[in-house]
Amino acid sequence: MTATMRPAATAAPAVPEVLGRTRDAVQPALRAAVDRLDETSRAISAYHLGWTDADGTPVSGSNGGKAVRSALAVLSALAAGAPQQTGVPGAVAVELVHNFSLVHDDLMDGDTERRHRPTVWALWGAPSAILTGDAMLALAQEVVLDSGSPHAIAAGRLVSETTRRLIHGQVLDVQFEQRDDVTLPECVTMAAGKTGALLSASCAIGAVLAGAPAEVVGALAVFGEEIGLAFQLVDDVLGIWGDPAVTGKPVYSDLRARKKSLPVTYATTHGGAAGDELAKWLAGGETGDEAELARVAALVESAGGREWATAEAARRVETAERAVAAIPAGPREELIGIARFIVHREA
Structure with a gap:
């Protein structure tokens, strides 16, 4: 299949109803947490979170x-048998950690746009x-410790350990930019830290706050x-072939940035002649024009x-489903x- 060919169009997956329901439960607490920040950090965070325009005008x-x-x-x-409100402080915390990482990632990657709007650093500069990002990260810990749960310290430790793993994943991602010999296991380790750690913590923190058994x-x-x-x-996959x-x-945004992403690393280490040609391109210094990027995507x-x-x-989703076989049916x-x-989304 060439880079200009696409599989037959399929309907975009419906957004699960639970995302809207839980957003409604968490948003007031998230806004209240952001209100604790100093005036400047609060205004920039509100913009990044999509609540306001750059001038502070609320967005509907x-x-x-x-x-x-x-x-x-x-x-x-x-899933631990607790009311949903028990998980709200953890939900606020993981959202803040996630958005801390996005603000910093945009700066490190030089991305000037996120969700069709200018990024924080593009508007206010690198120091801001x-x-x-630092303010949101500190606030995440504060929200968990103020949750009132008798298990707040354990949840706070989970936030700290998760942040450390997330940063390690980002460190590896940056290091890979200077290497031409990245292996697939190394790339999986990077992704497990950069993305897997926070999603793992997100799935566990409500249960931790509820005092659930270790097996749950x-x-x-x-x-x-x-x-x-x-x-x-x-x-x-979307970083190469997604619809802008x-x-x-x-x-081809990830190819433009010459990222050693998972599909790229698999291709260079398992892809025969096409993988070898791809590896040579990655080791070179020229990104090339749109036609060249299309050729590389085809490789x-x-x-x-x-x-x-x-x-x-x-396969990972199937493994995940087996892991929660004993969890109550509704959750x-x-x-x-x-x-x-997540697997069938288009953005």
Whole structure:
């Protein structure tokens, strides 16, 4: 299949109802938490979260992403037999950690647009982006410790350990930019830290706050780790072949940045002649024009990168589903619905 050919169009998956329901439960607490920040950090955070325009004018509707992580945190409390409100502080915390990472990632990657709007650093500069991200990260810990749960310290530790893993994943991602010998296991380790760690914590933190048994917390954590890797695999596919009108990023954006993403790394290490040619291109210094990027995307596909990433994402979701087989049916079905949505999403 050439880079200009596409599989037959399929209907976009419906957004699970639980995402809207849990967003409504979490948003007031998230806004109240952001209100604790200093005036400047609060204004920039509100813009980044999609609540306001750059001048502070409120925005109607939602422009702040799908809030998958906060939904998982609420569901994890329900899975432990606790009221959904028990998971709300954890939901706020994981949303803040996630958005801290996005603000910093945009700066490190030089991305000037997110969700069809200018990024924080593009509007206010690098120092403001660093400080705003730091403020959100500190606030995440504060929200958990102020939750009133007798298990707040354990949840706070989970937030800290998760942040450390997330940063390690980002460190590896940056290091890979300077290497031409990245292996697939190394790339999976990077993705497990950069994406899997926070989704794992999101799936566990509500149960931790509820004081659930270790086996329940562990099962939910495994579920989150697996869907986190599935999420990153799909994200990497969209980073090459996604529709810019849907993703908000240029076509071939990850190739333009010469990212050692999962499908690219699979292609260079398992893709035969096409993979070897791709590896030579990655080691070179010229990105090339749109036609060249289309040629490189075709190499990734010919070397099996796209097919492997799509199949591996589906396999990870199957593993995740098995991990929560003993979780109560209601929360389990909604967790699985989110996992399947992640694999079939288009942005």
